[in-house]
Amino acid sequence: MPEPIIQVKHLTKVYRVPERAPGLGASVRSLLKPHYSDIPAVTDISFTVEPGEIVGLIGPNGAGKTTTLKMLSGLLYPTSGDAQVAGYTPWQRQPDYLRRISMVMGNRSALNWDIPPLDSFRVLSQIYRVPPDQYRQILDELIATLDMDALLKKPVRNLSLGERMKCELVAGLLYQPDILFLDEPTLGLDVAMQRRLRTFLKTFNQQHTVTVILTSHYMADVTALCPRVMLIHHGSLIYDGALQTLAARLAPFKLVRLQFSAPVENFDDFVAQWPAVEQLPMENGLRILRVPRADVPQVTARLLESLPVADLAVEDPPIEAVIDQIYAEGVL
Amino acid sequence: MRYLKLIGAFFKISSQAELAYRVNFFIRLLHSGLNLLTGVLSLVVIFNQVEVIKGWDMPAALALLGVYLLLGALRGLFIGPSLESVAGMDGEIWTGTYDFTLLRPVDQQFLISVRHWRIFALVDLAMALGLLIYALVTLGTQLTIGMLLSFTLTLLAGVILLYAALLAFSALVFWNPSFLFTWVINDLFQLARYPVGLYPGWLRLVLTWVIPVGLMTTIPAQALVGTLSPLMLLLTLAFTLAAFLGATWLFRQGLKRYTSASS
Amino acid sequence: MNHRGGWALIQNTWQSWIQHRGFFFLLAFGWMLPLLVYLFIWSAAASDGAIAGLTQESLAGYYLILILTNQLTYATTNWTVGDNIRYGQISRWLLQPMSPIYHALSQEIAGKVVFMLFSVPITALLALIIRPQFNLSWGQALQFLPAIVLAWGLRFFWGYWLALLAFWVTRADSLLALQDSLIFLLGGHLAPFALLPPGMQTLARLLPFRYMSAFPVEVLTGQLGVQETLTGLAIQLGWTVLAIVLYRWVWTRGIRHYEAVGG
Known part of the structure; x- marks a missing residue:
């Protein structure tokens, strides 16, 4: 049994949201004596993930999926609890850790819209210190499997949503991260494109043993990709196990x-x-x-x-x- | 070395994006020309009426204008575009794409300060240098090594001060995305067009030690003209160091806040 | 013409501008600064005695009034006309049973109110610090009224027809930048009319730019005789009529072109 690559213990995140009444007077007052209210987003979550697993993180809007993903990727400090990912504490954001993870978001773009994706990829390869020959090799592989030769030289703003998502994936994978966080990767795509991306992710996961945590609104993504699901509701982990067992228990x-x-x-x-x-x-x-x-x-x-x-x-x-x-x- | 390479890559990629719009080059040329023309004409008009204002004559004022345009060109070349892309309107913090930047395995402050370049600002840089050289020739003073050295040092201090001011105001965006205070710096920077000594006493103090736009241009120009005292040189350098450290600290605090409160 | 629709639009625009007043206060602050710079420069230049009959105090008075009138006549909306044409916003306006100029006018009026909310108190505060001298009389105030209305009309329509050239060329807004530069040089910003060199005075007298900004202030501060005022008003009226004619002409042609090429 290998060591789990992700270990999460009692992870909790409470947002402190300033309460501000409208109007200039009120905003001056709140500057001097701010009022806050605490909004719990994630409450006492614990789980482990083995290397190479694909785990689906599901739950309704506002359940705490994205907050969990952000803490695991190091974008957010937790309020309490601990997480070890690949032996690092994510929110310390050590460069060596950042090189091993990748975050791809369906609703936000990591690419520069004014230039062709190929140029963005090259700069990313320099930021992530990918050796040139290794970069060429992985890029060729990704381009071939995603069938995107034709897109590489067009500015990103001229690409369709599906084409752009392919580019986002390449941008996220070209430095061969060990862990991939996917936040709604198929958002807004048509059914055929969703299916292609799923096939791609499945193959990539098998060939490169990359660990994937995925959130999605489309259950089809989860049923096709994730043997294991974690269900989050109101910030708590209420189910962790096989998807089929969940269905049987529920229905x-x-x-x-x-x-x-x-x-x-x-x-x-x-x-x-x-x-x-x-x-x-x-x-x-x-x-x-x-x-x-x-x-x-x-x-x-x-x-x-x-x-x-x-x-x-x-x-x-x-x-x-x-x-x-x-x-x-x-x-x- | 690696960071230099990265700067090279950023410069290349930004230039590529900009060169795609050829018409922008001519527009830029027009704006740069207008900027230089109005700057010089202003001095012509002013010194047509009076020969010396509070110790500054036409060549000295021209040299200061050269420094002002030089700083403006450097701001336009990379400091401005880079920081704007993070903290400006439609910037990354505003749109939420800053998350990606935060995930890059490179020093954050370095990354956000040198990421975007406007190659056409090189036109401004060339014009500013030309004006500076012209002003030096008309000044006719004998330049010593010491003067050149203190000029270079204070000019560098000016650039760092400008950077620190913009970074500090950009960092405020972490607290509230609608603070577009970098604009205020851009506006106040116009005050640096003229020697700080021409302003009324209260404003002079503010422009020297509170919002140091006065230090950015007046001190290097004084170094060239030879009226800069060693004490003022030291004070400027110390102040610059403090401003840089202060702005860096504020930026780090902003980052901390962003990663503990963003949703 | 649909005046009721236009008025509703004005109210609507005003409300949304008031919500973003912080943004517009920043803009207003930015326009104020260059004029403040020259207020201080000329005050410093006149500290040893009046220049061309203008004392330190009267120069300060001139510039403080100019700060206000400049914001009253500055046509911010013209800067967005080009974008509205390029990004197809204008197609929506063309579908409404109301001339699209109402959109520009409503933004103009809403903007002026918001800018004044900021600028009047600030100018008053500055007046307390700087202690300017005004020579105001009822007669001058009466002459000031037509001059300021015409100045606004001239500046708005002149900029509007330039901006409408965006129907044919991209980046027509560069012409607006050129217009701003000329107003700066000839329109009393860099120096009051009386302090300009003779050649620039002739240009200022003939070209429209002085009549867009400085002329009403000259009238109000009593710098002009009756004869000069009347000639000025006549020239101002002439340019305004020409600007409106040009606007109508460019608009009709532009719409035809727009519909022909399909936007």
């Missing part, structure tokens, strides 16, 4: 989809005999039932026996629906 239901070969008159009455079974709105002419896991065998047997069933399928509920439910209810 003790299965969906049964039905298609009939002849019209069924009293289907509603038929369903009413099980109080625990719920009928959902029809989709594409299919009837959908929400059935408690334990009741599934009995219910399907009765359906097949009594009704002219042409087709019957049993499924897990979509992960989005499950997550929405937690976000709304806030409990596991």
